[in-house]
Amino acid sequence: MCVRVLFSLTLLLIISTCFGEVKDSNIVVSDSKELYEFVWQKSQNSVQVKQNLSTSYFCNDFRTTIPIAEFYDNETSIDNVDFIVDGKKPKDIKPRFSYYSVDDYFYSDEHICYFPLPLERKGSTSSVLFKKTISDPRYFLNVYFSESYPVLHKEVTIKVPRWMKVELKEINFNGYEITKTSNYDNNNDADVYTYTIKNLPPRENEDECPGPSYIYPHILVLSKEATVENVKKTYFNSVADQYAWYKQLVGNIGSNDAIVKVKAQEITAGITNDLDKIKAVFYWMQNNVRYVAFEDGIAGFKPDKADEVIRKKYGDCKGMANATKELLRSLGYDARLCWIGTNHIAYDYSTPSLSVDNHMICALKFQGEMYFLDATENYLGFDEYAERIQGRQVLIEDGDNYILANIPSTTYQQNLDEEKRILKIDGTDLKGTATHVWKGEEKEYVLSELNSIKKDKSIESFTKYLSLGNNDYVITDLKTSNLNNYDKDISAMYNIDHKNAVSSFDKEYYVDLDFTKELNDFIFDTTKRDLDFWFDYKMNLSKQTELEIPNGYSVTSLPPNVEITNPAYEFSISYSQANGKIIYKKNLAIKNIRISKSMFEQWNKDVQKLKASYNEQIVLTSK
């Protein structure tokens, strides 16, 4: 089910990127009319959502071609495609329908209808009309207003018969020209809601930005129930309904308990401690089951059988969560399935909908505590949590009931990247030793990089990573802790010969002790960046270097200390002297991954302070 709910919008963003400049004001959406209507299909005994989506593109400056792309899947069909180019229907344009391959997905039911739409000259208009049907209101999740191009005028109409109970939640409307009217359609006994949108900027493609549900104006559609011909169909009136729907999907998976039990016993053979057994199961899943993403209709919500995941040694998040759960349950532990939306999604279960979650994990109630196990995070230890799920609301199965809880929010301290070096000057080189420790998501990052590299290249690659690819930073005698034990921190020890790190002029040494200079050029270009910046995970960088002061030399000058503290981040640099040594300490912490646009100016000033310290050297003078 991973990421299914915002799939189409994400795909549109990808398409926009592929086809070039989305800010291109050469093309504007001059007019768009979207009609969404709930209809009762008696023959199929179902409520469907019919969509009429018409978009007119206007050419401002010079003729060009627009790559039109519309997505569909097992729950959504494209019933008709029509297009008009400058008042005529061209015969040479043939829409093509095909499977759409998405990065990181082994297979999905996502399909694309695509064709080139010419804008024949400056001032000309070309229009596209798609008629689509969603087979079940549960899959009618939202209506986004933004397009790849600026929108001059758009009208979104949602027709809701009185037999259909729907809540339309307006999200991110502030700051946009959006008006809403509603009236009653007597003929159809329906409420008609019309949103008129004017002068909407295009979607942006910026790195490391919040997910679209945080940014763009849209309507979150919450289909609750329908009562037709005295028959009531319940969708998601409440989170209990959503849980019930999930529950009936996971209730008949039909795993073979005997096979699962044999495997669990094999994994935990010889282990007597409960916690060690639990960890053994979790690490076995991480090590032996590959994450392979599947999205195929209802199977996009229903996990594969646990014994099948164990046999295949691959699965998607649902399958991995279920296999983890069943392995633990077979050993007598209270393990449960969980549904969760990663931090890519702005919603929680207060708005029950399939757009709330995009991921499944396993919860474990153990000795009165609730732990969460996500084996798709290949290199995180037990009770360590990835940023994407930290603090997120989670729906935990509890028989016919459910539990709503939150994943623990760990602090930045979880993700330690610590380095300690002891150096001395040798000619123009700095020589010495280093020890390095990584924890949490820093550990996961290092291990995932190392494991993506061929074994015979891993030492070379690790050395390059540690030296930042600087061939003057020569690392020898590299020793590491057991890199296959994710339960522990990982560490590395090595010797350093940093060539040309010292400048010598007459009686003075000029020494640059910091060769990594993290965040040195991390300046936000406020003239270009429009969206908030989100780091992948919290940073906790701690580096310390001791430099032996050579005999006959004294310290003439040290770079300035830096001390910046605010709720989102801390930068600290200090130089001190003790026992014939200079001690350089650097601590950089990103405590909150979300750097809002309003913080950019302060951030830039703070990075400049960091930079000023980085760009200053130690001066040692001969006595």
Next chain:
Amino acid sequence: MLKTFGAFLLIVFSVTVGVAQKQEIKYNERAAEVQKEIWSNPSEAFKVTQVPGEMNNESAVIIARSFEIINSAKSKLKFGLGFTQRITYQTTIHERVKINDKAALDEYSTLEYTKKLDLTYSRGFLKLYNKMDSYIGAKIIKPDGTESIVNTNEEVFTRDEDKDKEGKLAISNLQVGDILDYYIRVEKVQEASNEVQGPYTFLMGGEYPMLYYNARLQLDEHVGVEYISANGAPSFKESKNNNGDIILELTQKDFPKYQSTLWTSPLRQYPYISLQYKFVSKSEDNHTHFNRGEVKHGSLSDDLVDQFKRTIESPSSALLDFYPLALTENYFSGAKKMKDAPQDSVVKVLYNAWRYNAFCSFATDDINMANDINYSYANSLVGAINLSRMLTSIDIDNAIYLVCSRNSTSLKNVMNMNDFEALVKVSAVKQYWLAFDDIVTQFDEIPARFQGEDAITMKPEKQKKSVSYYIGHGKIPVTTADDNTITENIDITFDSSNIQLLHISRTCQQTGALRHNDQKQLLLMEDMEADLATNITQKKFVERLSADKKNQKLVDEFSAAFAKERSNQRSYFFNEIDQQYDNKPKDITNYTIYQPALFSSKESFEYSSTFSMENFVKKAGNNYILEAGKLIGTYQKVDEKERSRSIDVYMPCARMLTWNITVNIPKGYSVKGVDEMNKSLSNATGSFNCTATTNGTSVKIKVSRMYSNNFEKADAWPKLLELMDAFYSFTAQKILFEKIKS
């Protein structure tokens, strides 16, 4: 009636379902046969379950790999066509691989294939088969020796139509430490078509070490085979079976894995075999370079040149475009005056007219003036044919030179016409070279990738109503370091209020092969088109459009597109600086192109930019240290693993790079460390020189790096290393600006 119709539908549905089921049963039966054939009696190499201990640190080890083609042809009577050939092709790739880490597990965990493609032509009573089916199999051998066959029914389809199926299989139960034994069999039947099969390339090595390799081809007795063994690759063992089929077989053991190395030309340096074949009918035998029933081993270039000769002697009208000649006549005010003009002038105009025609013919239905259009390349074979025919038509002595890129296969190892590229050499007062490459290639410029290469020449001779070409041999000249230069004049001042901020004024002059990248990055198509048009006395594009009132809309639109692109030029300069220094400029205050250098090799591409830069000056107490070595851009120190070398060195070209740097000393400071920068080194492969002086108000540094040749034998590597190390050591040089005590 409804009932009847319903019954009819039911019958049709049942028949359709029946056919589909039958097809599936047939497919499954064949899949089982294929599996039995491949796995039931494997060769010894495919039974191996252990790899040598010293390979445990390899990501993966190919225990065995085989490639087999079985081809046969039968004559079939076809309605309306008489007898035609039904040709079958059965191709099997079989591999057994030990997975040693997650990187290899990731690579081998998925198979993707075309499962079915049926392009059979059917009309009336005529049916011509053209279809293929694929059969896949995979089994896993666990470290304890247990084997399990992967259920291929777990495949998914990314295309699932009756006649076109694309499949994808995630290999189940595969773990690090396992051996994966898999195959893909493709069975193809084709009627009334016998196109060339291949070329297939057999590399004598790869990404992973390989213990055993076998390639076997069993081809119909009427097939013609052509293959080459390049760079010391072995030959196939040839034989015939009882049916007269041609058998080619090659078995090799213990291929090492390839290692990537700086400055190599893999298709010139590593052994490989390239093979192609074709069913040759009797009637065809005299019209193709494939000889019916024969295996040709060795250079095919003579045959291909014959084919090319036939093409250029009787070119199709679609191939020829004499518009550049019309433009040239127009330049000289008519054919007669053109004839009277010096031939070298005519050639020059004709070549520039060809460039204008090739690169500045803009589509008018979809306007795209973005920078990427600067990167288009011409088809050099078509360009050479056209120029040669045009020159011949006006009696200017010329010859086509068929050549291969130094970065590609060599002339003796070509397999088809696509492996050739072409130049034209003209004898008109002097000798000139014409290349058909990119928009910035100048008259009489030879692209670096052809220099020093052997060539096959084709010299035209005008007959009464035709042109004949005579084949010969030649060599492409090599440019020297003086021809391929970059000279940068850099003036540095320190910001008066922030001494750690540098203001840099940089002027670059580039010649020869070293100018192309920056020309295409920085020049605007609008300007290049205008220059090319002016050069051949044409009006520039927008003016030409304006001549017809009907085009007014196009004029407006192209003007808007050009204006939009011009507004992007600043970012191209910004990116050029960023790439040069691996450091983004803080600001750009000025950028100018002085000389676009589109026409003559005597012209340098010359541009300048003025910008400010941080990170190059470090504060040190009251003093400042300038990282002077960074002013010439980034330069990577040679990796330790690259320091020993046994294969020859293919560099892009001989070249000379010079930097003249003036650093203005800020008031109140004196300098130290200037003298230490002086260094001079020269050997057979090139030179490095640095002279640095100061007069108290400024520091002058002149740095130059020269590589004498575009190619060095492996023995010369230590000398090249000596130069590269010297140059790298300069990049670490620093100058101290010491506060003068008052």
